[in-house]
Amino acid sequence: MTEKHRKYYLLDTNILLHEPLAFLNFDEHNVIIPMVVLEELDNIKDRHKDVSREARVAIRSLENALKDATPEEILAGVPLARVQGNHQAEGRLAIYPDYQLKQTDSALNLSENDHRIIQAALELQKSKNGEKVVLVTKDINMRLKAKGAGVKCVEDYRTDQLIDDIRFLSKGFAEIEGDFWSHVGEVTSVQEGRETFHEVDQKVLPTVFRNQYVIDEEEQFAGKVVAYDGNYVRLHDIGFERMMSYRAWGIQPKNIYQAMALNALLDPTIDLVILTGPAGSGKTLLALAAALEMVIEQKLYEKIIVTRNTPEIAESIGYLPGTEEEKMAPWLAAITDSLEVLHKNDESMESSLNYIMNKANIQFKSLNFMRGRSIQNAIVILDESQNLTASQLKTIITRCGTGTKIICSGNLAQIDSYYLTAVTSGLTYIVERFKDYPGSATINLNGVVRSNLAQYAEENL
Template sequence: MPEYQTAMPLSVSSSESPSSKLFVLDTNILLHEPFAFMSFKEHDVLVPMTVLEELDHIKDSKKDVARDARVSIRAMEDLLHDASPEQMLEGVSMKGLGSGDSAPSGRLSIFADLGMAQQEQAFTSNENDNRIINVALHLQAKLAPREVVLVTKDINMRLKAKGAGQTLVQDYRNDQLISDIKFLTRGYYEYSGNFWDTVKTVESVTEGRDTVHTIQKDLNHEPYINEFLIDEAKSFAGIIEGMTGDSLEVLDLGYERLMSRRAWGITPKNIGQAMALHTLLDPHIDLVVLTGPAGSGKTLLALAAALEMVVESNMYDKIIVTRSTPEIAESIGFLPGTEEEKMAPWLAAITDSLEVLHKNDENTKGSMSYIMEKANIQFKSVNFMRGRSLQNAIVILDESQNLTASQLKTIITRCGEGTKLICAGNLSQIDSNYLNALTSGLTYIVEKFKNFSGSATISLDGVVRSRLAEFAEKEL
């Protein structure tokens, strides 16, 4: 093994800000958000050499995070390419890399941890996680009283670091917009009792079949565009179409009318499904986000609405179905057939839903084949969505809770003119090692897009799959 100089990085207190902290980043932070090192404002950031080694191994792999590794490496190289070895160890200023209050002003440094003396290491095994923890512990001791914080999305690594004596260990929360999942936007607000009993003043205008009520904002909740307003008495259902000052413009949908909406033979079983179906069938809404437990009807409603708009209404040309598959990069290539056939095991939920929609047909299999061809349903890997421009299509993104914010951004920016994106996911069934309900990309876009007039979110509550599924969702 080559000998590395272990010069002390940075100083006890950064020259720019005496109270700044030093954040030591784990590899998974840069895979989760390639530009994460620029997110710590006035604080300094340190990347151990072990992290660079891990990024190097990943960047040429077939893993779905290989691109994120390459992006992160290039971003750091752009900042450090003119720095001398001594400057890289001491830290290079990140001023000018961004704008606004969140722009970084601290320094980025690389720490050559591969040459640390044996007596400086809390863990003697050569595992990468242990080597990164050793760096944090070493800097905590050498730079005291300056605060040194280890940042990792690996829960077990956080436990190991604390157990070894690392005082400050935390998750990366820059992309976390809410503090508790219970604060996540639901897509509707339910009034207790009768809606009209809570309305003090109203002005109503009717044009054709549409009636728009202008009412005062309710001080009890913060409204946003395309939020539904319903009541316990089941006497009113409306959607916010505009906001001016302290008033709301609410389109009266009618509770019974909303419940009688239909798509491809499917009618809603509860008010949540009715609201979801309304947004799915609305051509003015480009992004629909459906959240809720397994069995609440997310995939079935999305597919029924898509078929209705493609086959019956001819509003779109095709249906593209994709989903997050954590292991797809390693295993899809070993499955036989075309891309659609390779994707079939992961998209069985779609074919199951298609079978439900045609279960009463004389020849269910024949109907499914005919509809898949008629609606031009294409199964695509999420890995191959980059670089594409999807025009005049409905894109159904299933299991989107397993995607990061940057991965979802990549897919959303693929949507061209006349394309509608439907994101469905269950935040209680996240398979990613580094995501939870708060940091999921699904949560991120729900909060980011809630004030965008071209999007709508609906959180489905009831489990309608079966009484067995409903009991399991509640009790297990």
């Protein structure tokens, strides 16, 4: 591609915090980093925040790319092809001296960093003689302000986006119309101990993944995909009634979706269970009930670690009093609420909760302090994971060592982050990345079971 047809991508700070090596992901196009972005990275790198690591990595990576260049070359653009590593970047990387910008009659106040970046995009738009200049930011409000200020091309960073529409996200199960067996021609069935397996033509299930559940509308079949080879699909016939009879810590499924979730949660061969669905569908309650069952009754694991990302307004939990568990309590009220539901009929609920907390060794941890740990023989419940990026989820999943099961739950309709949408959420990313991994299962819990009021609100508000 000629230099004339290459685009210029101007990166906001949050892009490098989201992915420190993002500047290498624009193929043959040129990348420009405003000086104010370097200032913001410098301010963030020493803070006690989870993103401080990303800021340090981004600074080191930029320094590595520009270390042998002269000041004139850095302003003009340094070839990215010379940067070592696994990438296909063939454009140039430049630093834009936005400190030279002067206040104009526009509404942009250049004392604000976001406005300096937007003004830099406007100046580049003028100076590049009609060549395409794109401002890339994950801040939705900044995208709106940039367009209002006259920036012609403003985009989100989508390199880690695996789907374009949340409607195409894997649900973890296939629901067959009518009676499942009416769609099946030839079938080979085998009995292995108490379990029955069927091999059916893959035309019956054209889109298939391992550990994908298969149910039908007439409640005649409920099974799980255990293998496939392009011609045939091997199904474990679990049985509709059998799945609906599962129990975990006194909890029984209220619908087939919860039954599939319990099957995955109670299966020790599945190391990662991803639960998605609306508020009130039972994600947290099922995860906690299954965890207590496997730790206390079955003794398959030694402890339960509950964690979630703290809101951006309080990324540092240090200002709260008490131990780490006590500091995390306000953010993990959903877990304590679920514990109360599980023991509401006990003679002394408070005594029961204290006993269970000690017996199951339940620990509340902040995600911001999980980096560097190695978690062994535990169940990790990661609540509200829709607010996490792919790199943050990678941080926690890679902490899981031998004999550890992780349960990620979240509602993609309740994203609180300024920088994430349903299609760019880390939860969406891992659903797609792990949907065919033999040690994982995804269940979308259709239907609100919390109350009639909650269900009506979910459907109508």
